[in-house]
Amino acid sequence: GEDVEQSLFLSVREGDSSVINCTYTDSSSTYLYWYKQEPGAGLQLLTYIFSNMDMKQDQRLTVLLNKKDKHLSLRIADTQTGDSAIYFCSGGGADGLTFGKGTHLIIQP
Amino acid sequence: NAGVTQTPKFQVLKTGQSMTLQCAQDMNHNSMYWYRQDPGMGLRLIYYSASEGTTDKGEVPNGYNVSRLNKREFSLRLESAAPSQTSVYFCASWTGNEQYFGPGTRLTVT
Numbered sequence: 001g002e003d004v005e006q007s008l009f010l011s012v013r014e015g016d017s018s019v020i021n022c023t024y025t026d027s028s029s030t031y032l033y034w035y036k037q038e039p040g041a042g043l044q045l046l047t048y049i050f051s052n053m054d055m056k057q058d059q060r061l062t063v064l065l066n067k068k069d070k071h072l073s074l075r076i077a078d079t080q081t082g083d084s085a086i087y088f089c090s091g092g093g094a095d096g097l098t099f100g101k102g103t104h105l106i107i108q109p
Numbered sequence: 110n111a112g113v114t115q116t117p118k119f120q121v122l123k124t125g126q127s128m129t130l131q132c133a134q135d136m137n138h139n140s141m142y143w144y145r146q147d148p149g150m151g152l153r154l155i156y157y158s159a160s161e162g163t164t165d166k167g168e169v170p171n172g173y174n175v176s177r178l179n180k181r182e183f184s185l186r187l188e189s190a191a192p193s194q195t196s197v198y199f200c201a202s203w204t205g206n207e208q209y210f211g212p213g214t215r216l217t218v219t
Contacts, residue, residue: 004151031206042199043152043210088151094140094159094203096167099151 006089006100013108018076020103022089025070027051029091032065034074037086037102046074046087081107111135113211115200121217122190130185130214132200140203141183142167143175145196146213152199158183190218 003025012018024032033048049056049063049072056063062075076083086102116131134141139160144152144167154167158177172194174186187194195218201208 033207042212045207045209048207090151095165096142096154096157097152097208098168099153101149101151 004089004091004098004100006087006103008101009104009106011106011108012079014079014081016079018074018079018083018105020074020076020087020089020105022072022074022100023070024072024089024091024098026091026098027067027070030093031091032063032072033088033090033097034061034063034072035088035090035099037088038084043088076105079105079107081109083107113200113202113209115198115211115214117214118212119215121219122187123219124191126190127186127188128190129187130198130200130216131182132184132211133182134200134202134209135181136202136204136209137180138202138204138209139180141177142201142203142208143173143183143185144199144201145169145194146199147196155185155198190216192218194218 005023034046035043036046047058060077064073084107088099088102090097090099113134142157143155146152153169156175158164161180164175176184198214200211
C-alpha cells in the first residue's frame with residue numbers, strides 16, 4: 001500500500017509564502033490531494049492534481065508534482081491567519097485514500 | 110443538497126457495548142468510505158463500498174462491520190467496543206475524482 005510522509009510542523013510569518021512538502025511511495029495513485037483541517041472540524045478539500053500533471057495553480061495555491069522523486073508540494077501565497085490549520089497530503093483513487101500524518105501550519109504575526 | 114451527513118456527532122460508550130454509526134449522502138455517488146482519525150494521525154481507511162451490495166476491507170477493518178443499505182446509506186457497526194476504538198470517524202463518498210467528507214463522529218470508549 002501507499003505510504004505518505006510529511007513534516008509535522010511549519011512556521012511562517014503572515015504575508016510570506018508557505019510550502020508544505022510530502023513524499024509518497026505508490027506511483028500508481030491516480031490522484032494526489034491536499035486537505036485542510038481546522039481544530040475540531042472535518043476535512044476540506046483544497047486542491048488535487050492528476051498523477052499525469054506537473055503543476056496546478058488555483059488562486060493562492062500552487063501544487064507541484066515531481067513524479068520521478070515521488071514528491072508533492074503545496075505552496076500557499078500571502079499566508080494569512082485563516083490559513084492556520086493542519087494540512088494533509090493524500091493519494092489514491094476510487095478504492096480509498098492513504099493520508100500522511102499532517103503538517104501543522106503555524107502563522108506568526 | 111446536504112452532501113454527506115453523519116449521526117451521531119458525539120458518542121460515549123462503555124467497553125463491550127455496541128453501536129452503529131450512520132452515514133448518508135444525497136449526491137447519487139456509487140462509492141462510499143469509512144475512515145478513522147486518531148490524534149496526531151492522518152485518516153486510515155476502515156471499509157469501503159464501491160456500489161450498493163458490495164463492501165471491501167481497508168487498512169484497519171478489525172473490530173468493525175459495515176452495511177451498504179442502499180445507494181445513499183453506509184453504516185459502520187462496532188459489535189463490542191474497545192478503548193482502542195476511541196477515535197473520530199469520517200464517512201466519505203466519491204465524486205469521480207475526489208472524496209467528499211462528512212463532518213465526523215467523535216467516539217469515546219471508556
